[in-house]
Amino acid sequence: MTATAHVEACLGQIAARDGQIAAFLHVDADGARARAAVLDAQADWSAPLHGLTIAVKDNIAVAGQPLTAGSRMLAGYVPPRDATVVARLLAAGAVLVGKTNMDEFGMGSSTELSGFGPTRNPLDVTRVPGGSSGGSAAAVAAGMAWAALGTDTGGSIRQPAAFCGLAGLKPTYGRVSRSGVVAYASSLDQVGPLATTVRDVARVYAVIAGHDPLDATSTDEPVSPVTWRGDLAGLRIGVAREHLLAAEGLDADVKQRMEQALDALRTRGAVIVPVSLPHTRHAIAAYYLVATAEASANLSRYDGLRYGQRVANPPTLDALYTHSRADALGKEVQRRILLGTFALSAGFQDAFYQKACRVRRKIADDFAQAWQTCDLLLGPTSPVPPWRLGEKVADPLAMYLMDAFTVGPSLAGLPALAVPVGVDIQRLPIGAQLIGRAFDEATILAVGDVLQRAFDPTLEAA
Amino acid sequence: MAVHVDATIVRQVAKLAKLSLTDAELPDVARDLERILALVAVLDEVDVAGVAPLVHPHEQGLKPRADVPQTGLTQAQALANAPAQDGGCFLTPRVIG
Numbered sequence: 001m002t003a004t005a006h007v008e009a010c011l012g013q014i015a016a017r018d019g020q021i022a023a024f025l026h027v028d029a030d031g032a033r034a035r036a037a038v039l040d041a042q043a044d045w046s047a048p049l050h051g052l053t054i055a056v057k058d059n060i061a062v063a064g065q066p067l068t069a070g071s072r073m074l075a076g077y078v079p080p081r082d083a084t085v086v087a088r089l090l091a092a093g094a095v096l097v098g099k100t101n102m103d104e105f106g107m108g109s110s111t112e113l114s115g116f117g118p119t120r121n122p123l124d125v126t127r128v129p130g131g132s133s134g135g136s137a138a139a140v141a142a143g144m145a146w147a148a149l150g151t152d153t154g155g156s157i158r159q160p161a162a163f164c165g166l167a168g169l170k171p172t173y174g175r176v177s178r179s180g181v182v183a184y185a186s187s188l189d190q191v192g193p194l195a196t197t198v199r200d201v202a203r204v205y206a207v208i209a210g211h212d213p214l215d216a217t218s219t220d221e222p223v224s225p226v227t228w229r230g231d232l233a234g235l236r237i238g239v240a241r242e243h244l245l246a247a248e249g250l251d252a253d254v255k256q257r258m259e260q261a262l263d264a265l266r267t268r269g270a271v272i273v274p275v276s277l278p279h280t281r282h283a284i285a286a287y288y289l290v291a292t293a294e295a296s297a298n299l300s301r302y303d304g305l306r307y308g309q310r311v312a313n314p315p316t317l318d319a320l321y322t323h324s325r326a327d328a329l330g331k332e333v334q335r336r337i338l339l340g341t342f343a344l345s346a347g348f349q350d351a352f353y354q355k356a357c358r359v360r361r362k363i364a365d366d367f368a369q370a371w372q373t374c375d376l377l378l379g380p381t382s383p384v385p386p387w388r389l390g391e392k393v394a395d396p397l398a399m400y401l402m403d404a405f406t407v408g409p410s411l412a413g414l415p416a417l418a419v420p421v422g423v424d425i426q427r428l429p430i431g432a433q434l435i436g437r438a439f440d441e442a443t444i445l446a447v448g449d450v451l452q453r454a455f456d457p458t459l460e461a462a
Numbered sequence: 463m464a465v466h467v468d469a470t471i472v473r474q475v476a477k478l479a480k481l482s483l484t485d486a487e488l489p490d491v492a493r494d495l496e497r498i499l500a501l502v503a504v505l506d507e508v509d510v511a512g513v514a515p516l517v518h519p520h521e522q523g524l525k526p527r528a529d530v531p532q533t534g535l536t537q538a539q540a541l542a543n544a545p546a547q548d549g550g551c552f553l554t555p556r557v558i559g
Contacts, residue, residue: 032543080539173519187518213527217520229551285502296479305552310545317555322482334481335494338472341479342495351463352502357515359508364516397497440520 003036003051003095006063006146010053010097013143022119023129025058025139026066028097035095047093048207048237057136057143058432059106059182060191062086069182070102070132072115073308073328083180085191085216091385097145101136104330104372105299106153106184108132111130111160112393113332118189120389123165124431129215130160136194137164137196142252147195151181153188154287155406158418161194162381162431165297165420168194168203169447172439173413174219176205177212184295186217188287197459198419198448202226204218208263224442228390228449233269235447238374242280243405251384253322253424259378261421261432264454273371276376278365280408284398284400285362287407289343289356296340304330335396367435378436380405381418385428405433415441419448419457464503467496 011029018024032053038052058063059069061079063086068074082090089096103113109133112118119134122125122142129138133150137160140148150157152170161168170190178193183189187319193204211220244250244258262272302311304324311327312322326334343352370377383404392398409416417430417436436444454460465471472495481490489501526555537550546553 068513077543080535080542133510144473151546216524218526219520243505279508282508283506285505288498289502289505300480304545307538307543309546314555317557318480320555321480326482329481335491337479337481337499338475338491339495339498342471345475345478348465352499354515355505357517358510358513359505359514361513362508362510362553364519396494397501400478400498400501411516461480 003039003246004033006051007032007036008068010144010146014097017122017142018144020120020125021122021138022235023100023135023142023144024055024098024118025068025101025116025135028065028096028100032095032097032179034257036194044093048203049089050093051286052094053097053145054094054204055097055100055123055136055139055148056086056432057133057150058085058104059102059151059390060149062096062099062189063181063455065099067099067182068105068116070104070116071329071333073302077307079180081180083179084177084212084401086414088182088208096403098233098357100133100139100148102135102334103132105295105335106151106156107181107295107332108146109159109397110387111135113330116280117332118389119165120212122387124386126388127428128163128389130163130386132156133194134160137161137166140164140166140194140196146417147193147200149191150194151189151191152410153291154183154410155403157192158196158381158392158406158433159403161418162420163386163429165429166196166418167198167420167452168192169201169205169441169445170204170416170420171441172415174217175441176208177215177218177219179212179214183298185291187294187299190289198320198417198452201417202445205445221439222450226442226445229446231269232265232450235270236273236374236452237265238273238275238370240275240277240280240370240377243379247380247383248281248378249383249401250402251424254380254383254385254430257421257430258378258432261378261451268450268454272410273374275374276351277366277370277408279366280404282359283363283408283411286359287354287403287411288339288400289352290360290411291342292336292340292425293343293353294340295336298339299333307449332396333455338432360411363408367408367414371437376437376447379433381431381433382390384428385424385430409435414438415444417444418449419451422449463506465496467492467499508516
């Protein structure tokens with residue numbers, strides 16, 4: 001297929017369905033068509049992503065195209081440069097189709113908390129697509145793009161991938177450059193791909209991974225190529241009791257699919273090893289203190305001076321700050337800024353932020369202990385299948401609890417992959433989560449590929 | 463650590479966070495923060511005596527790039543998204559009398 005035909009197919013899907021789904025905040029139809037024409041003329045099939053369409057989450061900069069990060073604060077903002085990941089995609093021959101909707105600044109788990117309205121799940125439009133990279137997941141699931149970039153702070157790639165029946169990878173912290181990415185929580189944020197198959201995720205990951213001198217947190221650990229496997233002989237897959245047998249609030253269908261996934265992996269030669277992650281029940285609390293503390297500092301840049309919205313005729317400089325921020329930032333963002341500011345404030349910092357960081361080390365130590373007896377971990381991505389729009393949006397705590405299994409690997413900086421493992425009784429998708437050792441994306445991608453094929457025999461054989 | 467969050471605490475935190483909240487908003491914000499702080503009180507179960515805080519996954523430290531001059535934004539690029547500008551500068555309300 002030519003790049004032009006592929007782009008037209010995606011634009012056709014956008015025209016047909018995005019009025020209802022609202023996956024995109026901005027579609028660059030003209031730019032995508034022009035680029036496809038150039039790529040077709042060049043016919044450089046050695047480029048790893050030649051002519052393939054990619055949707056980009058709207059907190060990642062594409063030069064000359066609007067960037068809002070889902071916030072009215074940044075309405076009208078146009079970045080002057082490409083993010084490093086975008087530059088790498090373009091150098092690899094990809095075609096960017098547009099910018100996708102998201103919970104404001106990444107703060108949400110359903111994409112209902114965008115300043116520009118919610119995105120719907122293409123597999124069931126009464127349901128949420130997950131979040132915060134819900135627009136990216138919905139775009140791929142609806143055939144509007146071959147793959148997408150998301151960002152993941154506490155589960156924001158993995159959970160929407162699971163909710164939309166896709167694969168999605170949060171790489172190891174430091175593996176992928178964040179230069180040109182809007183900061184939420186800087187010790188947690190990572191960029192990663194979402195796509196229909198694990199192999200497509202790996203293809204995008206191979207392009208964006210690797211050291212970038214523009215991001216001081218990016219590492220120069222070598223990126224190992226994935227060796228695709230037919231069987232898993234000799235591999236030890238850990239199952240944390242806190243993620244399955246003793247998991248709180250785990251949906252019965254999700255639990256059953258995880259047991260089937262373990263059976264499938266055991267059949268293919270893996271050894272299943274019971275392990276414990278005893279601080280799982282503390283991970284959400286630690287995460288919401290660490291993430292909001294970092295967010296309160298990062299989002300102080302939205303001051304109404306250099307970019308972003310400014311209230312009209314503020315009488316003083318302080319009024320310019322406080323009214324511009326209160327006017328243009330959404331309620332959940334303000335709630336998290338206030339919580340983070342509180343957790344860092346004099347008199348409370350030791351009891352909250354510092355305590356959370358100490359528990360964070362205990363959580364990282366739990367994983368280190370698990371690696372003594374297993375090579376990777378398997379469990380659910382989300383405790384429940386996608387919920388209905390509006391079901392949890394009024395109760396922030398109910399939403400926070402949905403991140404129970406994804407925030408632990410984020411706090412520990414580990415790579416984790418969502419893999420589709422079938423549907424529930426209502427035909428809603430369910431995703432497993434594979435968690436790997438730091439910088440060992442290759443293992444979770446190889447196992448994820450085997451797992452996805454076990455549940456989807458239509459994928460061509462390895 | 464359970465904390466009773468009242469309007470005084472919310473006003474002080476909002477001042478630090480540079481967010482203007484109306485008096486009518488204070489009770490709801492106080493209630494939300496108190497509920498979230500009750501949730502995070504689960505951390506009190508964990509014995510962290512002698513445990514060093516993990517503030518960042520890269521404990522080996524960050525590596526600065528080579529000290530080589532790079533091209534930065536031009537003045538026009540830096541000002542392009544400014545809400546108000548004048549004479550090549552960001553414009554603010556009057557700060558001094």
